[in-house]
Each structure stands twice: as C-alpha cells, then as structure tokens.
Amino acid sequence: MKSIAVYSSKGGVGKTAAAVNLSYVCSQRGKKTLLCDMDPQGAAGFYYRVRPKPNFNRKKFLKGNLQSFIRETDYPHLDLLPAHFSFRNLDLALDREGNGKLKHIFAGLADDYDYLILDCPPNMTLLSANLIMAADRVVTPVVPSTLSILALAQLVKFFDKIDADRKKLQAFFSMVECRKNMHGDTIKRFGKKKIFLRTQVPYLADVEKMGLTRQPVAVTRPDSVAAEAYDKLWMEVWKSLFRK
Numbered sequence: 083m084k085s086i087a088v089y090s091s092k093g094g095v096g097k098t099a100a101a102v103n104l105s106y107v108c109s110q111r112g113k114k115t116l117l118c119d120m121d122p123q124g125a126a127g128f129y130y131r132v133r134p135k136p137n138f139n140r141k142k143f144l145k146g147n148l149q150s151f152i153r154e155t156d157y158p159h160l161d162l163l164p165a166h167f168s169f170r171n172l173d174l175a176l177d178r179e180g181n182g183k184l185k186h187i188f189a190g191l192a193d194d195y196d197y198l199i200l201d202c203p204p205n206m207t208l209l210s211a212n213l214i215m216a217a218d219r220v221v222t223p224v225v226p227s228t229l230s231i232l233a234l235a236q237l238v239k240f241f242d243k244i245d246a247d248r249k250k251l252q253a254f255f256s257m258v259e260c261r262k263n264m265h266g267d268t269i270k271r272f273g274k275k276k277i278f279l280r281t282q283v284p285y286l287a288d289v290e291k292m293g294l295t296r297q298p299v300a301v302t303r304p305d306s307v308a309a310e311a312y313d314k315l316w317m318e319v320w321k322s323l324f325r326k
C-alpha cells in the first residue's frame with residue numbers, strides 16, 4: 083500500500099478538493115483506494131456524503147482496527163474513513179506516542195488497499211509530523227503568493243526538524259488565477275524548482291461547485307479542465323512513487 087498525504091499548514095488552499103478528486107481518479111483506475119479524513123471538520127466525508135459510524139471516535143481510531151469504521155462510497159474501489167469531531171484533540175493523544183504512531187495504525191490496512199490518501203488538517207503539530215512520517219508522498223497545494231512560498235520554506239524546515247525525507251515532499255500550484263500578476267510572477271519565479279510538480283490546478287468554478295454537487299468533478303463534469311487537472315496531478319504523483 084502506498085500512502086499520499088495532502089497536507090499544508092495553511093487552510094483554504096485546496097487540500098480537501100485535491101484529496102477528494104485524487105482519491106476518485108485513483109479508484110477509477112481500478113486501484114483499491116481509501117480516503118482517510120483526518121480533519122475534524124469532516125469536509126472530505128461531506129463531499130462523499132459519508133458520515134462516521136455512531137460509535138467511532140478518536141480513542142477507537144488510536145486503537146487501530148480501522149476496518150470496522152471504514153465506509154463505502156457511491157463509487158467502486160473507493161472507501162472512506164470519515165473524521166470524527168474528537169479528532170480535534172488527536173495532538174494531545176499523540177503526545178506520548180512518538181511520530182510513528184499513525185504509520186503503525188495505517189500499516190494495519192496494507193492488505194486491504196493499494197492506495198491510502200490522507201486529507202490532513204491545517205497546522206504544523208504532532209499530528210502533522212505523524213501524518214508526514216506515515217506518508218510515502220506529501221503533496222502540498224501552494225496558492226501562488228509570497229506568503230505561501232514562505233509557508234513552503236517553513237514546511238521544508240519542519241521536514242528537517244522531524245527527520246522526514248525531503249524527497250517525498252511535492253508541491254503544486256493550486257487555485258491559480260492567470261489574471262493575477264502575483265500568481266504569474268510567483269509561478270515564473272518558483273515553478274521550475276524541483277519541489278514543484280508540473281501540474282497546476284487553476285481556480286475553477288467546477289471545483290467550487292463541489293460544495294453543492296457533493297461529487298468529484300470527474301463525475302459531474304468528466305470532460306472539464308478541472309477533471310483533467312486532477313487526473314494529470316494524480317498521474318504525476320503516481321509516476322513519482324515508482325521512480326527512485
């Protein structure tokens with residue numbers, strides 16, 4: 083099982099949109115996929131119309147044995163582990179467990195899934211460190227602006243601090259608006275850096291509308307620019323998993 087964390091210390095940058103659409107693309111390619119919603123706000127579950135089981139909570143999550151709390155989605159090969167509101171205190175619970183706790187928990191799913199996609203909450207905490215350690219790839223959306231580049235530099239430092247392999251960190255430009263000079267300038271200046279994937283996800287109404295349709299863009303608008311962008315993004319991340 084390969085695991086991909088969609089992570090940023092910033093909120094509202096397109097993490098959940100990416101996690102939802104990437105997991106759909108992955109499953110459509112016939113791979114057994116689990117989307118794990120680690121954000122207590124539960125947006126990934128909302129988009130897939132899936133709620134946590136009534137007896138699920140942070141304690142159960144930390145005990146492992148996630149199989150009984152995983153739910154099916156409306157789509158073949160794609161399951162979801164919804165977040166629970168009590169996940170907001172996961173940090174406290176991880177305090178004495180070290181950075182490898184989540185990796186250990188997710189290892190229990192290795193026989194059931196080909197790919198695990200983690201929709202991470204914003205922050206730079208013990209939970210983030212755990213998620214980064216558990217992932218084979220950490221995909222981070224960057225809205226092209228000076229402050230976001232700064233946040234990316236901080237993330238690289240965070241990787242060093244927790245002794246994570248920098249090579250698994252991959253950034254992509256998210257919510258790109260061509261008409262904004264700041265976006266164009268930032269992409270021109272930083273886009274060629276090795277840390278950036280070639281694929282960019284533009285700012286698109288089809289992605290925004292997912293809040294209403296509650297379906298991946300490839301379901302509602304299969305031939306759209308948005309669907310194509312996430313397909314390309316997945317292929318790029320996927321290929322990198324098998325390149326050494």
Ligand SMILES: Nc1ncnc2c1ncn2[C@@H]1O[C@H](COP(=O)(O)OP(=O)(O)O)[C@@H](O)[C@H]1O
Nearest residue numbers: 093094095096097098099257284285286289290
């Ligand atoms: N490429 C995009 N184009 C337009 N709107 C987007 C795009 N990506 C995300 N959004 C919208 O921006 C908001 C924040 O996105 P979301 O994926 O929830 O961010 P995060 O998970 O990083 O907090 C949501 O309302 C979402 O619909």
Ligand SMILES: [Mg+2]
Nearest residue numbers: 097098121125
């Ligand atoms: Mg989110």
